Amino acid sequence: MAWRNVSKNLISFIASVKFAIPLLIAIAAASIIGSLIPQGRNVKLASDIPEWIASLNRYLQLNDIFHSWWYIILLGLLGFSLLTVAIKRFPRVYQQRGRGAALGILLAHLGILTILGGMVYSGFSGFRYYTRLVEGDVTVLPPLPFVIKLDEFKLKYYPEETFKHWGPDARFPEKQESMITLFHHGNPFMKAAIAPGQPIIAKGVTLLPAHKDIGWVFDLVITDLNGREKVVPIWPWAPPLISFYGGQQRYMAHSLNYDWGSARENEGNSPRATTEIFKLQSDGTVDSMGFATDKEPLQVGAFTMAIESIRPYTGIHVYVRPEKPFFITGFIALLAGLVFTFYRRTSQSSGNSTGLQ
Amino acid sequence: MPITAAKIELLTMGVATGGYVAAWLIYLFSLRSDGEANRSAAPVITLIAWAFHVVSLSVRGYRAGHLPIFNAFEFLSLFSAGVVLAHIIFERLSRRKDLGVALLPVALAILVYAWTLSRAVEPVIPIFRGFWLKIHILTALVAYSAFAATFGASLLYLIRKGSDEAPAAESQAGEKLLDDVARRAAIVGFCFLTVGIISGGIWAEYVWGRFWSWDPKETWSLITWLIFAAYIHTRYHRGWRGRKAALVAVIGFLAVMVTYLGVDLFMYRQHNFLFWRSP
Known part of the structure; x- marks a missing residue:
């Protein structure tokens, strides 16, 4: 009996504004902290900070606040509060202020609850990958029921002077389009043009190109004095370590700036692609050996390094989002709830004593 | 010297800025001297200045070939016009002639900041061309303008509450009216901010593949929404007035100011397209 009273009082408290307001403030405060501290798994603390700060950081997951256990508890409490408000307060509001207001408040609160439910559901279902498509290559992602081939990548920038007031290097694409073919068991079943902001859905999977992650891959062809060739594919997102003489000489290659227009059109004398070659010394230091371009190979000791097979690539998001229906339903309910709640309130209070017309 | 559309845009914006300054000064001095005649001139000047501002924005839209909402200068100019419109609407509804004292400086500050930015006309880059982005920007703009009205009325309320110059009954009625202006504007702002956040999420889904990614801009819009x-x-259930x-x-x-300006100036965010450089 006592337990029942305690739980009843607890639910009444959670359903009250007395509980909801501090909770909203707590979520807002936590969000402010999360916006001020750099977030992400790659964020590292300085090595010389006191151990207790490092422990606190680990315990409270301050580098990943929005996915931390305590932030999720706050959102869970908000969800529970919304649910209890919707259930417990609906009859009273219905009696006091009529059907419209009660329905509005119910819809608004259940709408937010549905969106929160969608967030939780997305944590347990669906999948999301980020990969890169290289022109001419077929990309295989094991969970997908198909493979993706990037047939052609089209990119056209606005003229340089269009955005020069943004800064000397600022350029925006006027057109960025990936022509892809999807294969199922070796047979092409869909050809499509995708672009940032224009995804396609194939067999329930969304394919959306990234709007920033674009560039070039190429082969670095290394030739020694005896004419022996070694071909090393250079992918800018994962520059390889190039070893010679059983690892006694080690090099790295980073792709650098290039002119997209001339690279595609192969116009002019300027290099289409440039890469900087670094030599890794035995003491861990790195020395620049110079630049190789597609127009001019680089001579490094006994080796000649040349760029060949330049091809564009684009990043792509591949995902299944089963929570989408939750979000859409929640959004519609929330908006309808706001209209019902405030339209009625405003029309009811328009003739109040303040004189507002 | 030929009159170009660019000159008309600048000229009308200059007239609007000057008009807002003049109207604000009249509001300010008539509030101090209780000059009724002067005070009634201020709304007329505000309205004329606002009309010039609308002409300036329309010419801008004509020159750019799209809605003037896509870069910082355009958004801030439109935001400023939105705050003035909120002022005109709530002044008319409430018949309070002192709202301009608090609201016009907000509009002016935003407009002056806009003057400092590049006014170059830019094309709309492909990812900005979607329907949902337009809805997102326009609803956020209405929300921000309404919140500015809430701010102005609330600030004026706090200032008036601090001084006991007016007779008690008149003062109380005036304060209640300001409180009501703030409440109504906050409701309008809250509803439009909700639509703004949702439409922004839908646009983000199309561009970044996520409704929500805890980008500082998104986080601060959520913080504003929570506040x-x-x-x-607290107003409706705890009786806070x-x-x-x-x-x-x-x-x-x-x-709101942190969401729009603070995040832009001090925090890295996904929204910041400045970080896009040619590779």
């Missing part, structure tokens, strides 16, 4: 949710709940509600509204508007 105004608390404002509305007057000073307490006004203080929450002022904090809410500061959050």
